[in-house]
Amino acid sequence: MAEGVYGLVAEFDDPDRLIEAARRARESGYRRMDAYTPFPVHGLLEALGKRPTRLQWIVFIAAVLGGVGGYYLQYWIAAVDYPINVGGKPLNSWPNFIPVTFEMAVLVSAIVAAVVMFALNGLPQPYHPLFKVERFQRASQDRFFLCIEAEDPRFDLEETRRFLESLNPLSVEVVEP
C-alpha cells in the first residue's frame, strides 16, 4: 500500500496487447485492477478474472413484474373496481388485456435495464482519479489502459511500476486519488 496514490496506469495502443497485459498481471497475483477501452473488447473481462454481469436476471424479474402488474391493473379496473357488463360478456376479458400487459412488461424491463446498468456501474460519477491523468483522455478514443489500484495487497509503487513497464506499454503513470 502506498499513501496518496490511487494506482498505476499503463497505456497500450492495441486491445490484444491490453488483454495480454491483463492476463500477465493476474498471473502475477494482482486482483484490484481494471482496464479501460474506447470500445468493448471481448476476452478482457476473463483476462482480468472478473465475473460477467447478471443484469439479465434482474431485467427478467422486472419483465415478469411489469407484465403481472400490467395485467392486474386492467383486471382490477375492468372486473373489480369499475365492472361494466357488455352484453353479458366476461368481465375478465383476458384477450383484450394482452397488448397492454405486453407493453407494460417491455416498459418496466427497459427502464430497469437502463437504470440498473448505470447504477451497478456507479454512474453518474462526475469525478474519478483517472480523469486527472492527461493521457487518459485517449481512453475514449484510441488507447487502451490497464490500471492496478493501490488497494491491491501486492501493490508496491516501485515493483508494480517495474512490472507494468515489463509489459511494453506506451507509458506508465502514477494516478493520484
Place this chain on the structure above:
Amino acid sequence: MAVETAPLDASRYTWVVEKISSIVLRKRSPKWWYTTVMISGAFVCLLVVAIAYLFGKGIGIWGVNNPVFWGFAIINFVWWVGIGHAGTLISAILFLFKQEWRTAINRSAEAMTLFAIACAGLFPLIHLGRPWFAYWFLPYPSSTLLWPQFRSPLMWDVFAIGTYLTVSAIFWYIGLVPDLATMRDRAQNRLVKILYGIFSLGWRGSAMHWNRYEMAYLLLAGLATPLVVSVHSVVSLDFAVGIIPGWHVTMFPPYFVAGAVFSGFAMVLTILLPLRSALDLKSIITDDHVDKMAKVMLTTGLIVGYGYIMEAFFGWYSQNTYELSMIKNRMFGPYAWAYWMLIFCNILVPQLLWIPKVRRNALILFPISIIINVGMWLERFVIVVTSLHRDFLPSAWDLYIPTFWDYATYAGTLGFFFFCFMLFIRFLPMVSIFEVSELRYRHRHAEAEGAH
C-alpha cells in the same frame, strides 16, 4: 474547415473518431445547415400557429366532419409512426441478427425514430378536441371514480406509443453515452467539455462497465424488437377491430408492419443520401449500405403490394355488399386518383430496385425514396378516407376535403422533424463512433487471423 480537435495518430481503425467528432466539434456550421434550419424552423413556427389556432377554435377548422371524423390527424399519425419503425428495425432487429452494416446508420436512424414518434404522438393529442384532458387516458385514481376502458384499441395505442417513445429514447441515449464521453475528451472548449461531461455521466470505458453496458444493450434490442412489431400491430388494430368495410381484416397487423418498415427505410434514405454527400461521409455510409437498405425496401414493398392485392381479393371473395362496394369505390370512386397513385408509387416504382445499378445510384434512389414516402402517405389516406366516406347508408355519404389548417399542421410536423434532425447532426455524433471503431478492430483482427 476549422476543426477544433486534437490530432490523433493515423492508426488504422480510429480515424473514424476524428472524422465523426469533427463534424460536431468544428467552430462554424456550413451554409446549407443554416439554410435548412431556417426553412424547417419557419415550418415549426407554422405548426405553432396551426396548433394555437386549433386550440382556440376547435377541430372545426379541419376538414373532418360527418362521416369522415379521422382525416389528416390519423393519416399523419400512422404515417409518422411507420417512419419511426425503420430506426428501431435497424438498431434492434439488425443488431440481434448481427448485421454489422447497421453501425454506419443506426444512430441517425434512431434519432429519426424519436423525432418521428414525437410528430406521430402529437396528432392523436390535438385530435382529441379537448387536448387539455389528454391525461384522462392514463389509469390514475381520479376524483370522478372513472377508469379508462382497457378493452378498446385506443387505450392499447396509448400504452404502445408511450412505451415505444420511452424505450426508443432510452435505447438512443444508452447508445450515445460512450460517444458523449469521446466528445467530452476531444472537445477543446471548456463549456462544451462540461456539457458533454454532464451527459456522458462520467463514462470511462471500464471493462466491467462495458460488460454490463453490452448486456443492457442486448436486452434493450431484444425488448425493442417485439415492441416495434406490437406497436404497429396495435395501430392497425385501431382500424381492424372496427367493423367498417375495408378495415375489418385479419391481415392488417402484418400488412401495416411491412408498410411501416417500407416507409421508414424510404425516409432513412431521403435523409441520409443528401447528408452523406454534404458531410463527406461516403467512406462510412457506403454504397453497400445504401444497396442493402434498397433491398429491404424492395422486400417490404413486395409485401405491401401483396397486401393491396389481397385487399381487393377479400372484397370480391367475401361477396359482402359493403366490402365489394368499398373496393369498387376505392378503385373507381371520387378518390380513385389517390388509389392509383399509391399503386404507382408503392408497387410499380419500387420494381426499379431489382436493378443493382439503381440500388447504388443516389441520384435515382433519392427520388424513389421520396416517391415511396408519398405513396405510403397516400396508402393511409386511402385506408382512412375511402372506408369512412361511404360506409353503410348512402344517405350518410359525403366527401372529405382537407382545409388549409390540415395541410399547415402536416407541413409543420415535417418542418419539426427536419429541424430536430438538423440540430441532432450539429450537436451529437451522427454515427456511433465506438461501434464503428470496434467493427474496424474486429475486421482487422479477422484479417490477421486469416493470414496465419
